[in-house]
Amino acid sequence: MVRRVLSIAAIVVTALLLQSTVFSQLRLLGVRPELLYLVTIVIALLEGPNEGAAVGFAGGLTQDFLMNQPKGITALTLTLLGYAVGMLRQFITSPSPLLPTVVVAVGTAAGIIFYEVVSLLLGNLDMSITYGLKVALLTALYNAVLTPILYPLLRRITEGSRPRRVVRF
Amino acid sequence: MATRSRLRSTRLLVVALVSVSLAIITVDYRQGQGGPLEGLGRAAQTAMTPLQRAADTVTRPVGDFLSGLAHLPTLQSQNQSLRQQLIEAQTQLIHNAELQGRVSELEDLLALKQTLDPEGVAAVVIGNGVSNFDWTVTIDKGSSDGVKVGQPVIAGSPSSPRLVGLVVSVTPVSSDVQLLIDQHFAVAGRLSGSGETGLVQGQGEQDPRMDLISPDAKVDLSGDQPVEVFTVSYEINGQHGRYPPDILIGQVASVVQNSNTLETSVTVRPAVDFSALQYVLVLRTDGSTGGTG
Numbered sequence: 001m002v003r004r005v006l007s008i009a010a011i012v013v014t015a016l017l018l019q020s021t022v023f024s025q026l027r028l029l030g031v032r033p034e035l036l037y038l039v040t041i042v043i044a045l046l047e048g049p050n051e052g053a054a055v056g057f058a059g060g061l062t063q064d065f066l067m068n069q070p071k072g073i074t075a076l077t078l079t080l081l082g083y084a085v086g087m088l089r090q091f092i093t094s095p096s097p098l099l100p101t102v103v104v105a106v107g108t109a110a111g112i113i114f115y116e117v118v119s120l121l122l123g124n125l126d127m128s129i130t131y132g133l134k135v136a137l138l139t140a141l142y143n144a145v146l147t148p149i150l151y152p153l154l155r156r157i158t159e160g161s162r163p164r165r166v167v168r169f
Numbered sequence: 170m171a172t173r174s175r176l177r178s179t180r181l182l183v184v185a186l187v188s189v190s191l192a193i194i195t196v197d198y199r200q201g202q203g204g205p206l207e208g209l210g211r212a213a214q215t216a217m218t219p220l221q222r223a224a225d226t227v228t229r230p231v232g233d234f235l236s237g238l239a240h241l242p243t244l245q246s247q248n249q250s251l252r253q254q255l256i257e258a259q260t261q262l263i264h265n266a267e268l269q270g271r272v273s274e275l276e277d278l279l280a281l282k283q284t285l286d287p288e289g290v291a292a293v294v295i296g297n298g299v300s301n302f303d304w305t306v307t308i309d310k311g312s313s314d315g316v317k318v319g320q321p322v323i324a325g326s327p328s329s330p331r332l333v334g335l336v337v338s339v340t341p342v343s344s345d346v347q348l349l350i351d352q353h354f355a356v357a358g359r360l361s362g363s364g365e366t367g368l369v370q371g372q373g374e375q376d377p378r379m380d381l382i383s384p385d386a387k388v389d390l391s392g393d394q395p396v397e398v399f400t401v402s403y404e405i406n407g408q409h410g411r412y413p414p415d416i417l418i419g420q421v422a423s424v425v426q427n428s429n430t431l432e433t434s435v436t437v438r439p440a441v442d443f444s445a446l447q448y449v450l451v452l453r454t455d456g457s458t459g460g461t462g
Binding site: 048074139 | 180186190191206217222224225228229231296299300302303305352373374380
């Protein structure tokens with residue numbers, strides 16, 4: 001259990017570090033990826049709603065505290081996103097290897113639009129609707145491109161740290 | 170049975186986490202600056218600084234290489250035009266040296282002196298803001314080096330400074346600098362040539378906008394010389410503005426056409442390339458001076 005928490009904490013910190021250093025230089029039309037959205041969605045897909053919500057909350061809160069933005073909104077967004085993706089998992093039966101990519105793209109776009117709407121309601125975001133949509137779609141695209149690279153990596157880390165269960169019928 | 174109780178515990182967890190998030194949003198919204206959450210945020214930034222510094226050292230060459238690769242086609246033409254500009258600049262320089270002599274003579278006569286002549290703290294950019302809605306950079310100097318919230322940050326040489334932004338939060342070992350393209354950034358600007366003033370405001374990824382320029386001002390972009398925007402110094406009730414005068418903010422890129430006849434607006438292309446920012450200078454102006462810039 002401790003090992004599991006530590007490995008997920010390491011994933012979250014690495015994602016934040018990469019995002020603030022190397023990916024801030026590698027922008028896609030001015031937009032950087034949202035690695036924590038990707039991590040939350042992938043972990044929710046692999047592990048389920050419990051883990052999805054918990055990782056989303058912890059990662060979102062960490063990101064909130066590193067930003068000069070109102071705190072708590074990313075935590076809220078990612079908690080709900082992790083839970084939603086984890087719940088959706090039981091309805092997905094397709095074995096397609098493209099599945100994580102599609103879920104990451106749709107989930108990222110939905111999550112960012114949710115984030116923008118909440119910030120807008122709190123009066124902390126003054127941007128046009130077109131710009132908001134552009135950011136959401138481009139980030140979703142960028143995250144989708146990164147998924148085939150990062151998904152196997154994340155799966156290996158989470159599976160390696162999973163406690164071995166003995167299943168008896 | 171087991172699945173049902175598991176489902177219930179999941180739901181409970183999500184409801185609890187969502188409530189905590191909402192509580193944090195509310196507390197943060199009400200407390201503004203300087204509450205307990207602000208302190209927690211600073212602690213998190215302090216803890217991240219050494220990691221960020223290490224990651225930046227390792228990944229910068231990789232990022233530079235990849236972004237250089239992406240810009241390869243434009244580099245050649247850029248090289249050409251830079252050579253051309255160099256020749257023009259050298260000619261200009263000779264002319265300027267002559268003018269400089271006259272200016273210093275006149276300045277002495279008028280006993281002019283700079284209202285603010287602060288010394289700077291050189292710093293290295295070690296990280297960028299983590300979100301798409303946050304235009305900040307993190308630098309490796311903090312309160313232990315005399316950096317305070319509200320101090321202006323510039324790039325370039327002290328003789329031809331270019332505005333980067335403003336320190337918005339400090340830890341003992343690092344500080345966050347709000348870039349002038351941030352949506353919450355505003356600074357008073359003066360157009361070269363006409364000397365008209367206005368308010369330059371960040372617009373995120375788009376070029377900043379300069380509003381509140383007098384409608385009589387003619388902004389002519391067809392001339393050879395680009396119209397540049399500089400900071401202005403002012404004094405209200407004995408308080409100086411935040412920025413020393415004559416820091417280059419950027420060049421006017423276009424005049425905004427609008428039906429509003431009470432003011433003219435232009436877009437300003439920043440003089441600093443924020444994607445390649447590495448060294449900056451924090452100006453240690455007296456932190457007590459007020460004004461929003």
